[in-house]
Amino acid sequence: MLPHPEFAAMLLADGRLPVGGHTQSAGLEPALLGGLEPRDIPDLITTRLRTVVLVDAGTAVVARHRTMAGLPLDDVQLAWAARTPSEVVRAASIAVGRGQRRLAQRLWPGSAAASALAPLRAPARPVAVGSMAAAAGLDGARTARLVAYDDVQSLCAAALKLCPLDPAETTEWLLHAGPGVEAVVVAVAHLTEPDGIPALSAPLLEQWQHAHPTHPRRLFSA
Amino acid sequence: MPDTTRETSRAFRLGVAGPVGTGKSSLIAMVCRELGDELQLGVITNDIYTDEDARMLRAAGVLDPDRIRAVETGACPHTAIRDDVSANLLAVEDLEADFAPLDLVMVESGGDNLTATFSPALVDAQVFVLDVAGGGDVVRKGGPGISRADLLVVNKTDLAPYVGVDADLMLREGQDARDGRPVIGLSRTDPDSVAELRAWVLAMVASHRDGHHVPVDPGPMAPHSHAGDGARAHSHVHDGGDGVHAH
Numbered sequence: 400m401l402p403h404p405e406f407a408a409m410l411l412a413d414g415r416l417p418v419g420g421h422t423q424s425a426g427l428e429p430a431l432l433g434g435l436e437p438r439d440i441p442d443l444i445t446t447r448l449r450t451v452v453l454v455d456a457g458t459a460v461v462a463r464h465r466t467m468a469g470l471p472l473d474d475v476q477l478a479w480a481a482r483t484p485s486e487v488v489r490a491a492s493i494a495v496g497r498g499q500r501r502l503a504q505r506l507w508p509g510s511a512a513a514s515a516l517a518p519l520r521a522p523a524r525p526v527a528v529g530s531m532a533a534a535a536g537l538d539g540a541r542t543a544r545l546v547a548y549d550d551v552q553s554l555c556a557a558a559l560k561l562c563p564l565d566p567a568e569t570t571e572w573l574l575h576a577g578p579g580v581e582a583v584v585v586a587v588a589h590l591t592e593p594d595g596i597p598a599l600s601a602p603l604l605e606q607w608q609h610a611h612p613t614h615p616r617r618l619f620s621a
Numbered sequence: 622m623p624d625t626t627r628e629t630s631r632a633f634r635l636g637v638a639g640p641v642g643t644g645k646s647s648l649i650a651m652v653c654r655e656l657g658d659e660l661q662l663g664v665i666t667n668d669i670y671t672d673e674d675a676r677m678l679r680a681a682g683v684l685d686p687d688r689i690r691a692v693e694t695g696a697c698p699h700t701a702i703r704d705d706v707s708a709n710l711l712a713v714e715d716l717e718a719d720f721a722p723l724d725l726v727m728v729e730s731g732g733d734n735l736t737a738t739f740s741p742a743l744v745d746a747q748v749f750v751l752d753v754a755g756g757g758d759v760v761r762k763g764g765p766g767i768s769r770a771d772l773l774v775v776n777k778t779d780l781a782p783y784v785g786v787d788a789d790l791m792l793r794e795g796q797d798a799r800d801g802r803p804v805i806g807l808s809r810t811d812p813d814s815v816a817e818l819r820a821w822v823l824a825m826v827a828s829h830r831d832g833h834h835v836p837v838d839p840g841p842m843a844p845h846s847h848a849g850d851g852a853r854a855h856s857h858v859h860d861g862g863d864g865v866h867a868h
């Protein structure tokens with residue numbers, strides 16, 4: 400039996416979900432090391448929601464649709480990879496995608512998601528999340544919201560480790576990101592085809608992330 | 622190949638935890654030096670801020686540098702070995718797959734406080750490392766690692782006279798706190814103690830191979846009463862994550 404969709408969405412959005420998400424900062428640490436001023440972090444959130452998050456949320460929505468339809472996920476993964484130019488960024492996403500797949504197979508063994516994810520060598524995070532969303536019974540809108548919310552909350556949680564901040568302030572950022580998250584939902588929730596996944600890029604953010612492994616002192620893997 | 626169907630030769634996975642600077646990396650280097658000729662080894666480090674430990678171990682020249690991998694923990698060394706072991710589990714499995722068959726993979730936790738212990742979903746057994754320089758009363762303060770890790774090491778016994786600590790007393794108190802579980806007073810300058818550590822590791826690897834070894838969870842961060850512990854550790858073994866394989 401499927402969990403209630405609200406319940407399922409909360410479960411999957413929990414920052415403590417054991418998929419390795421805590422090892423990443425949604426691009427914040429790379430940005431700070433690249434010279435972003437802490438006061439500009441809310442702008443970074445906005446920029447991500449308008450660019451890379453649209454790519455990931457769109458990928459997840461299409462992966463969800465494909466999983467429900469019993470179709471393979473390879474071309475969803477390829478479409479995502481084509482829109483994620485840095486191999487460093489792809490590797491970071493895949494690191495969590497593998498954790499996400501492991502959990503999906505544990506929570507929903509024998510599901511369409513488990514079979515769709517199994518043949519992939521190493522699923523990207525949004526591909527695994529989208530497929531898992533299918534198993535959990537989320538619709539396209541909830542899937543997109545999950546990906547966008549998770550990006551912002553990961554960044555906010557990481558900010559507390561990286562900058563001197565009042566935790567209430569980062570929670571405020573998250574709250575204020577609500578409309579931006581809903582804009583992502585509106586833009587991608589209906590997608591069904593890999594070709595329809597938005598193809599936006601944020602070159603400076605990607606460059607910062609691409610350089611991350613070369614920094615000698617870092618807390619996060621991405 | 623998908624992660625969860627990889628059944629390729631699972632190594633004995635040994636966690637090494639303990640406070641900062643007590644000698645976790647040194648102990649791992651020691652095991653590599655002592656057993657590198659007879660066992661196929663791999664090492665995962667969990668640094669908090671750098672890949673210092675991985676680099677130090679590679680520089681020690683005791684193991685092929687490719688067999689030493691660093692995992693970033695997002696400033697949460699506890700989480701990475703206990704609440705969400707995903708990143709470490711994948712690193713261990715990748716190492717096992719890339720260098721199959723490995724006999725032993727050691728995972729060093731990011732140096733932290735007294736309460737950090739490994740999840741049984743990540744390791745088969747764990748060593749908790751203290752040192753005499755941390756003070757003679759650390760053992761009495763206790764914690765799940767001190768009381769119930771598979772092995773308690775009191776390291777740097779050679780320093781005891783210089784820091785005003787009675788190493789023998791510390792070892793006795795360690796034994797008292799552990800209900801007969803093993804304690805080794807270790808120093809790299811004391812060959813007998815090194816031999817003792819070597820023998821313990823070999824015995825654990827052998828017991829894992831024979832299928833006799835059953836992982837026991839030292840328990841969560843807050844110490845529990847003794848009555849509850851046995852049952853608790855047991856249930857963890859059986860309902861553990863897909864990283865736990867009863868052999």
Ligand SMILES: Nc1nc2c(ncn2[C@@H]2O[C@H](COP(=O)(O)OP(=O)(O)OP(=O)(O)O)[C@@H](O)[C@H]2O)c(=O)[nH]1
Pocket residue numbers: 640641642643644645646647648674731732733776777778779780807808809810
């Ligand atoms: N005197 C003495 N020093 C030792 C011994 N073992 C380790 N040390 C020293 O203790 C210091 C810390 O050792 P590490 O092995 O780096 O300790 P660690 O627990 O890995 O440290 P973190 O990873 O930073 O938490 C180093 O300077 C070692 O040389 C020993 O047996 N005797």
Ligand SMILES: [Mg+2]
Pocket residue numbers: 645646647674729
């Ligand atoms: Mg170390």
